[in-house]
Amino acid sequence: MKAMKKIVCIALALLLTAALTVPALADEVDDIKKAGVLTVALSPDFSPMEFVDSTKTGQEQYVGFDVSLAQFIAGELGVALEIQAMNFDACQTAVAMDAVDLSISGYSWTESRAENFELSDYYYAGDNETEQVLLIRAADAEKYTSAEAFDGLDVGAQNASLQQMLVEEQLPGANLKIIGEIGVGVMELQAANIEALAVAKGNGEQIIANNPDLVICDWQFEVAAEYEANVVMLRKGETALLAAVNEALAKAYAAGYYGEWYDAALELAASEGALEVSVE
Numbered sequence: 001m002k003a004m005k006k007i008v009c010i011a012l013a014l015l016l017t018a019a020l021t022v023p024a025l026a027d028e029v030d031d032i033k034k035a036g037v038l039t040v041a042l043s044p045d046f047s048p049m050e051f052v053d054s055t056k057t058g059q060e061q062y063v064g065f066d067v068s069l070a071q072f073i074a075g076e077l078g079v080a081l082e083i084q085a086m087n088f089d090a091c092q093t094a095v096a097m098d099a100v101d102l103s104i105s106g107y108s109w110t111e112s113r114a115e116n117f118e119l120s121d122y123y124y125a126g127d128n129e130t131e132q133v134l135l136i137r138a139a140d141a142e143k144y145t146s147a148e149a150f151d152g153l154d155v156g157a158q159n160a161s162l163q164q165m166l167v168e169e170q171l172p173g174a175n176l177k178i179i180g181e182i183g184v185g186v187m188e189l190q191a192a193n194i195e196a197l198a199v200a201k202g203n204g205e206q207i208i209a210n211n212p213d214l215v216i217c218d219w220q221f222e223v224a225a226e227y228e229a230n231v232v233m234l235r236k237g238e239t240a241l242l243a244a245v246n247e248a249l250a251k252a253y254a255a256g257y258y259g260e261w262y263d264a265a266l267e268l269a270a271s272e273g274a275l276e277v278s279v280e
């Protein structure tokens with residue numbers, strides 16, 4: 001009987017050791033380190049967060065605050081950065097489908113994203129998204145000064161964006177027109193195919209600087225504080241990578257890099273080669 005007990009004890013001990021030595025399933029951080037590259041999806045149509053410097057080619061053409069942040073996170077992991085440029089909605093699909101490691105594309109925290117993705121701690125990119133506004137044609141500035149003024153009119157917003165959500169919630173009388181790329185939305189507005197385009201204010205100011213025929217509407221969206229900062233988007237369950245990203249964010253914040261990156265992005269956005277387009 002005693003011997004039996006002993007055997008059971010040994011068997012249990014062996015089982016326990018085996019369980020402890022099984023490598024943690026899918027530690028994405030290890031995988032990234034082994035591959036030597038961090039793949040990041042972004043939609044480079046959102047200056048100053050991510051845009052294209054048309055004087056450059058290849059990976060170097062992608063610039064902006066989020067690109068600096070992506071480079072920093074890759075550096076902290078000790079790997080190279082590979083940016084994959086695609087439309088904003090496609091970035092989110094790519095994360096969900098595990099086609100990229102993560103996406104950094106000016107994401108506001110939203111309830112539905114928090115449900116469907118892992119979202120990092122907040123990071124603050126200047127005052128880009130402290131206000132959310134409507135771009136309109138300068139000639140219409142007197143005409144559109146209230147939410148009701150847009151009743152029955154076409155208002156554009158980027159697909160799967162915070163701005164889309166804001167139009168749906170705060171301009172219920174308007175016809176929402178989904179735009180794939182912000183640059184296309186700007187052209188639709190200039191061509192009078194839509195009457196307004198919902199954008200982050202910082203982004204809107206960049207667009208106006210290059211398009212003097214457009215202005216920011218007097219009427220603005222009401223924006224809850226939790227939407228003002230940005231977050232990195234990861235696939236649900238990738239908590240090890242999330243922890244590494246949060247650690248990098250804390251380090252960048254403590255080092256005071258956010259302000260530097262934002263100023264550098266604004267400067268680049270004002271330069272010749274800056275384009276508000278993403279590659280097709």
Ligand code: ARG
Binds near residue numbers: 158
């Ligand atoms: N912050 C807004 C959102 O979360 C807009 C982000 C747009 N980003 C971009 N790269 N186009 O939906």
